[in-house]
Amino acid sequence: MGADHGGLHLRRSALSAVPLLTMMAFGVDPGYRLANRGNFTISPRMKTTASFLLLFIALIAPVNAEDASPKSVLTRSYFTNSLRMSFVPIEITGGPTNGQGVWFSIWVTRVRDYAEYAKANGIAAKWNSNQDPNYPAIMVSWQDATAFCAWLTNKERASGTLGALDAYRLPTDHEWSCAVGIGRKENAEATPESKSDKIPNLYPWGVQWPPPRNFGNFTTIYNRPISLSELPSPVSITPVGRYSFHRNGLCDMVGNVYQWCEDWYNEKHQIRTLRGSWNEDSRTGLLSSHRIAYDPSARFVCNGFRCVLANTAPSSAKVPGSP
Numbered sequence: 001m002g003a004d005h006g007g008l009h010l011r012r013s014a015l016s017a018v019p020l021l022t023m024m025a026f027g028v029d030p031g032y033r034l035a036n037r038g039n040f041t042i043s044p045r046m047k048t049t050a051s052f053l054l055l056f057i058a059l060i061a062p063v064n065a066e067d068a069s070p071k072s073v074l075t076r077s078y079f080t081n082s083l084r085m086s087f088v089p090i091e092i093t094g095g096p097t098n099g100q101g102v103w104f105s106i107w108v109t110r111v112r113d114y115a116e117y118a119k120a121n122g123i124a125a126k127w128n129s130n131q132d133p134n135y136p137a138i139m140v141s142w143q144d145a146t147a148f149c150a151w152l153t154n155k156e157r158a159s160g161t162l163g164a165l166d167a168y169r170l171p172t173d174h175e176w177s178c179a180v181g182i183g184r185k186e187n188a189e190a191t192p193e194s195k196s197d198k199i200p201n202l203y204p205w206g207v208q209w210p211p212p213r214n215f216g217n218f219t220t221i222y223n224r225p226i227s228l229s230e231l232p233s234p235v236s237i238t239p240v241g242r243y244s245f246h247r248n249g250l251c252d253m254v255g256n257v258y259q260w261c262e263d264w265y266n267e268k269h270q271i272r273t274l275r276g277s278w279n280e281d282s283r284t285g286l287l288s289s290h291r292i293a294y295d296p297s298a299r300f301v302c303n304g305f306r307c308v309l310a311n312t313a314p315s316s317a318k319v320p321g322s323p
Contacts, residue, residue, distance in 0.1 A: 072163035094188030216255025257304035265293035
């Protein structure tokens, strides 16, 4: 680790001469013995020279990003946070985070995760607090989800779990598309509404129909999407991670619950975007490009959210192994 000198992080090699130069600059006799020559005297000219040298070192010594404290966690291929939420890097193509790594939670936020936030902030049980701890947190609005991300960011920055520039947030609509494998097939700048259901016959599991067995809870009974009238009553969600993982290491990219995204749905800026699906009974509803939207304050049994972890200085957040 480099030392902090005047607000700059200096390399250890640059600092090796700083103690002597500092004493010389301020006229302090260091009392060093050099090759048995005894104590030496610092002349006014030496003081002036040392002052310039010290300033020169401070100005040109390169910043070592590895010495920043606390360090970013976004150099890892896998990260588990203080709530035991696990994240994997997804490479983003297009949009504001083009070419950067955004770390997606491998599952939607669970009851056990949201319960920590609710307890710390005195949140009333407007959500499914009495569900199994590994079920998705539902009855959560877009506003609730963004507040959870802000709380967790502050909590883990304070504890040193995250780097100073690391932050949790909701994924953007385009980042979600990259995670489900259609990012290169869509215009990152277009509104979610204009892209909804526009890529036919492409699903999170591929192109086959009906869906493969055990890919999501929409196939619980007949290995095909089932109508709500066929579902047991009451309609239920399932614990996260119960079904097959997507190729990017994520689960529940279809089925279980809809997931809030950061974006407005269209240019009216009145409703927010959700991705994924919840007990859909149509091929359209299970498309990778499928979207719906609700008011940011809406709380429904079909709505949950998935966190992502990103760096607020995007140029420093690369997917491990990428050029």
